[in-house]
Amino acid sequence: MTLRSLLVLALVATACAGPDGARGASDTPLPRALRPIPPDLAAAEAAWRAAPEDLDALIWYARRTAYAGDFEGAVELYTQGLAHTADQPELLRHRGHRYLSLGRYQEARDDLLRAARIIEGQPDRVELDGAPNPYGIPRGTLHTNIWYHLGLACHLLERDEEAARAFAQCLALAANDDFRVAAAYWRALALYHLDRTDEARALALVYTGRPLELLESDDYGLLLELLAGTGTRALGALDAAATPQASATLAYGMAMWLRFQGRDEEARARLASLIAFEPSNAFGRLAAEVELARMGESR
Numbered sequence: 051m052t053l054r055s056l057l058v059l060a061l062v063a064t065a066c067a068g069p070d071g072a073r074g075a076s077d078t079p080l081p082r083a084l085r086p087i088p089p090d091l092a093a094a095e096a097a098w099r100a101a102p103e104d105l106d107a108l109i110w111y112a113r114r115t116a117y118a119g120d121f122e123g124a125v126e127l128y129t130q131g132l133a134h135t136a137d138q139p140e141l142l143r144h145r146g147h148r149y150l151s152l153g154r155y156q157e158a159r160d161d162l163l164r165a166a167r168i169i170e171g172q173p174d175r176v177e178l179d180g181a182p183n184p185y186g187i188p189r190g191t192l193h194t195n196i197w198y199h200l201g202l203a204c205h206l207l208e209r210d211e212e213a214a215r216a217f218a219q220c221l222a223l224a225a226n227d228d229f230r231v232a233a234a235y236w237r238a239l240a241l242y243h244l245d246r247t248d249e250a251r252a253l254a255l256v257y258t259g260r261p262l263e264l265l266e267s268d269d270y271g272l273l274l275e276l277l278a279g280t281g282t283r284a285l286g287a288l289d290a291a292a293t294p295q296a297s298a299t300l301a302y303g304m305a306m307w308l309r310f311q312g313r314d315e316e317a318r319a320r321l322a323s324l325i326a327f328e329p330s331n332a333f334g335r336l337a338a339e340v341e342l343a344r345m346g347e348s349r
Contacts, residue, residue: 254278298334
């Protein structure tokens with residue numbers, strides 16, 4: 051599907067709601083992908099308290115809680131939901147994500163692996179974003195997010211074969227370049243850790259040899275260029291990074307590029323510099339701590 055088609059779909063979704071995001075005159079519930087998103091934590095909490103049995107209300111309350119920095123609070127809310135619906139894959143997917151934020155990687159893997167087993171054979175569905183990209187078009191789905199975060203959990207646990215398989219599954223399911231380049235990047239790192247550097251570079255080259263339609267994963271596209279040896283734009287992008295998360299992503303990726311080249315002392319210095327800064331929950335920073343440990347440094 052082209053970018054123009056996606057934009058049309060987004061406009062259709064917007065048109066289905068009233069000017070304030072309400073449903074309008076009909077009492078027919080909107081499809082889940084078109085339901086309005088609570089704009090902030092207060093609105094999300096109010097919606098949940100008004101309908102505590104509503105799964106979406108609980109998930110958005112927990113998501114907004116996590117966006118506010120309260121990862122423990124978000125985990126508690128997801129756990130509360132799982133007490134009533136133990137095999138709800140969305141609750142497991144989101145709790146697994148926030149276990150990653152808290153550095154509880156084994157618990158994250160357990161949740162996400164369980165979610166992956168539950169969704170087997172089920173249809174996929176779009177996941178709305180709490181912090182939308184500039185186009186307002188969600189790129190992730192329940193299935194791709196489960197496999198992507200499972201891959202991250204395995205990466206952070208140094209379970210490299212599992213990480214490579216999880217990111218391969220995410221790649222197979224991805225319907226857009228944003229998720230393809232993100233999954234390809236992390237899979238390339240897993241292949242590097244498995245001493246399959248030539249395969250890692252070949253994978254990176256797949257996504258640098260053609261035009262990409264990226265709405266939110268430009269940093270991963272630049273890092274794949276770096277790993278493939280086809281471009282060095284990532285080196286200049288770090289200084290212009292718009293968010294701390296982007297900065298952590300690029301800094302970690304540049305350190306791993308140095309490792310690909312056998313320049314471990316330079317990589318170690320970059321990794322040590324990265325972990326000295328917030329945010330502590332950025333995946334690049336978490337991975338930097340693990341990478342230093344792999345290199346013989348204490349965490």
